[in-house]
Amino acid sequence: MPRQVDVAIIGAGTAGLTAIKEIKNLTKNYLLIDRGPLGTTCSRVGCMPSKVLLQVAHDLSRVKVLKALNIYQGDGTIDLSEGMRHVRKLRDYFVNFAVEEIKEMGDHFIQAEASFLSPGRLKLDNGEEVEAKAIIIATGSSPVIPKEWDEFKDRIVTTDSLFELQTLDKSWAVIGMGPLGLEMGQAMALLGCEVHGFDKNPMLGGLKDEIVHSEALKSLQKSFPIHLKADVKLSRIGSKIRVSWGDQHRDVDRILAAVGRKANVGSLNLKAARCPLDEKSLPVFDPETMKVKDAAIFLAGDMDGQKMVLHEAADDGRIAGFNALQEHPIRFKRKVKIGITFSSPNLCTVGQSLKDIKEPVVIGEVSFTKQGRSVIMDENEGMLRVYAEKTTGLILGAELAAPSGEHLAHLLAHAIGQKQKVQELLRFPFYHPTVEEGLRTALRTAKKQLDCKVDPGPDLDRCEA
C-alpha cells in the first residue's frame, strides 16, 4: 500500500523548501523526498562558499592597497589552508540552516531517491511507494564535465569539489568565464594562485553590451589573464595538465571546470511520468505556472533549465507550491531580470539587453574612473550603461561593470519594474559621496539625448500651482 499524500516534493533544495512554505497553507499532507546530501546547492557548493572565498580574496586585496600606500607596513603570508578551512566553516554554518529546517519536518521528510512508477506514483530506493495528487520536481542541477575530459578527472574540480580542497594548487586553468568561473578565477588569483581563465565565447560574465564588456575585461585582466574565444584542449604533461588553445598552451596543476550545469533528472525515470519531454529530455512546462503540460507535475529550481539564480529558484518553488493543488493554476509574472557576478568590479545585467530592445533608444553612460567614491575606494574602474526609450525616457535595461555594482543593479531593477523614466529617477536623492552618484551621471547623459519634452531646471518635482 503506497503512502498517500496530496503533494510530493522531490528535492530538498531552495526550490523544494520554498515550495513547502506555500504548500503548508494548503494541506498538511505533503512529503519531501531528498536523496542527500542535505543542504541546498547554494549553501553547500554554490553562492555561499564561493562568496566566502571571494570575501577573503577581496579583503586580501585591501591589504595590498594599504601596502602600496605604505600605510600598512610589514611582511605577511597568506595561509591558503586556513582560507579554505574558513570557507568550509561558514559553509557548514549555512548548510545547517537548511538541514535544521528539514529535520523539523519530522515525518514530512524521507531521505531516499525517488523515481516515477507512473504519472502520480513514485518508488523510493528504500522500497517505499508514494502516491501523490501532485508532484513537484525540484531536483536541482549539477556541474558538467565534458566527456572528453574524463581521463583528466583526477586534476579537474568543479564547484562540487573545489571547496573540499585542503589548500589551493599553485597554478590553475579556469574553464568557463560565466559568473562562477570569473568569481573563483579572480578569487584564486587574488589569493596568490597563477590563474588563467578561458571561455570559448567572446564575452564573459553574461554581459551582452560590448562597451561595458570591454571595460570589464580590461579591469578583470588586471587580476588574471583571460582568454576568450579560446577552444581549449587538455593533455597530460608529467604531473601537469596542458591546456592548449590556438597555437598557445599552458601547463597547470589543476582545472576548475565551470562550463555549465545539467538538470538532475537521470534517476527520475521521467518516461514513466508520461509527460511530454523537450529536446533535452526535460518535461515541457509553463514558466508562469510551473506546471508540466498535461500532468499534475510541477517543476521548480535549477532543474527547469531556466536561469539558475537563487531568487528565481525560490520563485519557482513558490509558484509550484501555490499551484500544486489549484484546479486552475494561477499565472505569475516573473521578476525583472537581474544577473550579478560578484567579481571586482561587479558585473551586472538588469532588464532588457541592448540587443533585445526594439525601440529607438538613448544610452546613458558613466565611467567609474573619476567617480568620487570609487576613487576613494581605489576601485575606480568599470562602466555603467543604461538604456532608455528615446521618445519617453522609459528605462528599459542596463549593464554595468562597477564597484558596488550589485547595489546599483537592485536600484535599477526597482526603477525598471516601476516603469520609471530617466527624468523621474533623477528626482530621487543620490547621497554624497556614493557610487549611486555614478548612476546619476549616466542618467543625466541619457536625459540630454531624449526626444521628448522634459521640464527645464532642477531635477525636482514642482509643487502644485
Place this chain on the structure above:
Amino acid sequence: MPRQVDVAIIGAGTAGLTAIKEIKNLTKNYLLIDRGPLGTTCSRVGCMPSKVLLQVAHDLSRVKVLKALNIYQGDGTIDLSEGMRHVRKLRDYFVNFAVEEIKEMGDHFIQAEASFLSPGRLKLDNGEEVEAKAIIIATGSSPVIPKEWDEFKDRIVTTDSLFELQTLDKSWAVIGMGPLGLEMGQAMALLGCEVHGFDKNPMLGGLKDEIVHSEALKSLQKSFPIHLKADVKLSRIGSKIRVSWGDQHRDVDRILAAVGRKANVGSLNLKAARCPLDEKSLPVFDPETMKVKDAAIFLAGDMDGQKMVLHEAADDGRIAGFNALQEHPIRFKRKVKIGITFSSPNLCTVGQSLKDIKEPVVIGEVSFTKQGRSVIMDENEGMLRVYAEKTTGLILGAELAAPSGEHLAHLLAHAIGQKQKVQELLRFPFYHPTVEEGLRTALRTAKKQLDCKVDPGPDLDRCEA
C-alpha cells in the same frame, strides 16, 4: 561705477557652483564671488577627506579580520603619517575639480570678500562694487568651537584642521556624536588611536528609533567607548586636556570638536540687505523657492541652516539659480529625506521617523546578526526597521544600522518616493546573497502585520486573467 550683473553669487562652494549651472541657461551676465580658499567644503574639509580616512580605517579592519582567522599571518605596523598624507593627496585631487571649474569661468569669477551696501549692491574687499538684479548667498558654514573652550584651542581641532595634522595623536576625545564625529571617532579608533566619544544628547548619528539606536550603539562601542548624555567640561592637566563628565574624567592629547556648524554670514553685513532676519540673524526664506522674503536675494547651501548634506545644498543651488531671474519663482518639492553616517555599520534615516508618523503603523524589522551576506562579510551587526501604514502597507520611513546600509537607504528612499507599499516592494528581485535580502526579511515581517487584504501566495504580480 559698479559692475552691473544680472546675478551675483557669493560663495563658490557646491551650492554656488551648482546655481551657476542653472543661471547659465538664463544669462551670460553673472558673477561668482568667493573670498577663498577655493574648493568646496565637501572636498576640502568635509565628505571627501573624511571618507578617505574612513576607507583606510575600514581597510585596516579587514586586515584584522584576516589575522583573526589566521589567513593572513605576520606582523605589520600602521603608519599614520602615511595615512594622513594619503588623505591630503586625495583631498587635493578632489579640490582641484572645483578649482578648475572656477578657473574656467574667467571674468565670471572674482576672488574677494563681499558685503552688502544696499539690497542689490555689494562691496568687495578689493574696492570694487557690484550691482545685481538678484543675489544668491551661498557662503556655507563653519564648525563651531564653544566660547568656553577658547583657552584649549591649541589642543582642539575641527574638521577644518583635522586633515592638516601630520599624524594622529595617541588619545582623543571626540565631542559630538553626529555623523561626522562618529565617522572620525570610529576611523581614528580603527587606526589605533585611543578614542572616547561624547555627546550631550541621548542618541547618536541622527537616529531617532530607539531600537535601531540601541543596536547601533552596541556595535559602535566595539570600536570605541561612547558616552551619551555626557555634558563635558574641559580643563588642562599638564600637557593633556582633561575631559570631565558626571563624576568621570579622561585625559587626552587632542579634542575633535564636532558640535555643530554655523552659517558664514558674519562679513556679509546683512543689515544693509534690508531683508527680514530670523532669530539666528539669518534671512527669512522659502525653502521651496529659496527666495528671501521681500528681496531679490536667494539662499543656497549650508548657510540656510537647513539639513547640511551635499545633495540638498546642490538642490538649493539649482532652485536658487533657476529662480534667480524668474518673475514668479517656481516652487519645488524637496527630495525624500535621507541621512547617512558612513560608520560601520552605516547609520541611515530615510523618509519619516517613527515619531513623526501620525498614522497607525506596522514595523518590519530585521537583525543582521544572522543575515547571510553580512555573516560572510563578518559585518553581521545592526538592525533595520521599516515603517508602513497599517491599513495600506504604504512605506513611510525607515531607520537602520546595517552593513552596506548606504545602499539600502537609497533603495528605501526610492520606494518611499514612489509611494510604494510593502507588498509591492517585495515583488522586486532581491539577489542572493546580498544585504538587500535583509531588507526583504524586514518587509516580510511588516507585510504579516498589515491590516489590509493582500494577495495570498508568491510575492509576484499575477498575469492578466
